[in-house]
Amino acid sequence: MNKGDLINKIANDADITKAQAAEALNAVINGVSGTLKAGDKVTLVGFGTFSISKREARSGRNPQTGKTIQIAAKNVVKFKPGKELADDVN
Numbered sequence: 001m002n003k004g005d006l007i008n009k010i011a012n013d014a015d016i017t018k019a020q021a022a023e024a025l026n027a028v029i030n031g032v033s034g035t036l037k038a039g040d041k042v043t044l045v046g047f048g049t050f051s052i053s054k055r056e057a058r059s060g061r062n063p064q065t066g067k068t069i070q071i072a073a074k075n076v077v078k079f080k081p082g083k084e085l086a087d088d089v090n
Helices: 003-014 018-037 083-089
Strands: 042-044 048-055 058-061 068-071 074-081
Touching: 003 018, 018 042, 018 048, 074 083
Parallel strands: none
Antiparallel strands: 042 048, 048 074, 058 068
8 A cells, every 4th residue: 555545545534635634644744853953762552663763874885896894873753553553464
């Protein structure tokens, strides 16, 4: 499922227009992104928790040349599924 498919599903399930569904989905995505950028976590009970983890700088290896390279530190997004989501999938 891609973003367009999800917008169609939201529009059908909520009985709203596709434009309203797209606006709602974008608002949720922007809200989650903004909260994570601020360093907080987002918990949706039953669905899961989005959080930020800091990955330290490290050495790596270029697989084509075999040379050692330096990989910069960065923040990565982590997702831990909630119990209801995990139960629904299994």
